[in-house]
Amino acid sequence: MLPTSDVVTRGSAAHHQALLSRLYVAHLREVWRWLSMFGVHDEDLEDAAHDVFVAAHRSLASFEGRSSHRTWLFSIARHVAIDLRRRAKVRREQGDEAPESPDHAPGPDRATEVQQARAILDGFLAQLTDEQRSTFLLYELGGYTGADIAELMEVPLQTVFSRLRRAREHVVEQSEKPFADGKKPQP
The missing domain is CATH 1.10.10.10 (Winged helix-like DNA-binding domain superfamily/Winged helix DNA-binding domain)
Structure with a gap:
């Protein structure tokens, strides 16, 4: 038999996974929209959205409920976009990134x-x-x-x-x- 703390942890992990799945379904489209508005390029949106939900997964146990899950995801998305902009700026300054070009222009x-x-x-x-x-x-x-x-x-x-x-x-x-x-x- 598992110790009580392991049962609680396993139960919490299952609960967290179920909650994260619900958050993903409910908010993925909006997370993409936020990231796009914050300047994340189309080709990076999928990875950035993934980063948002990975960060959410990592910090779900410490989520205290002082805000809604939507507000919490918004904050994470904003920070992911800021980090992406900073990394892109560093790459441009180091000459590692080519200038942008639109994919589907008339x-x-x-x-x-x-x-x-x-x-x-x-x-x-x-x-x-x-x-x-x-x-x-x-x-x-x-x-x-x-x-x-x-x-x-x-x-x-x-x-x-x-x-x-x-x-x-x-x-x-x-x-x-x-x-x-x-x-x-x-x-």
């Missing part, structure tokens, strides 16, 4: 324009705090309401709108800056 000129616009916006967003960037992306690109973002980020609604206002002001300021001296923005 034509070379349009693809270049889209790539440049994305690079400019990414540059503006990179200057924001992680909280401001997340709020901006969730609201402007993800279609989340302020209340949804407040719940996900576990902050007051006014904090969401303050971060959003600051992020918008920064993006507008940065986008107008190059035109003040008659120059076109560079990616």
Whole structure:
């Protein structure tokens, strides 16, 4: 017969596995969406989503229930995306990563324009705090309401709108800056 502690551990492990499976089914699509909004490239989404659920599995036993599972997964996804951006930046700085190119673009000129616009916006967003960037992306690109973002980020609604206002002001300021001296923005 197994010692009681082993039975509890095995029972907990089975419970955790069942819970993780339910979380995976319920939230995988949203995790992919969050990761995409946070700048994870399409070709990296599957691995990044996997990383989110591996991290969730590792920390499930320490989950205290102070937030919803959805909020907890959002936080993990945000950190996974931040880590991926940091690693990509290091690879670019070391010259190990080729510049991005769109996979399914209508034509070379349009693809270049889209790539440049994305690079400019990414540059503006990179200057924001992680909280401001997340709020901006969730609201402007993800279609989340302020209340949804407040719940996900576990902050007051006014904090969401303050971060959003600051992020918008920064993006507008940065986008107008190059035109003040008659120059076109560079990616």
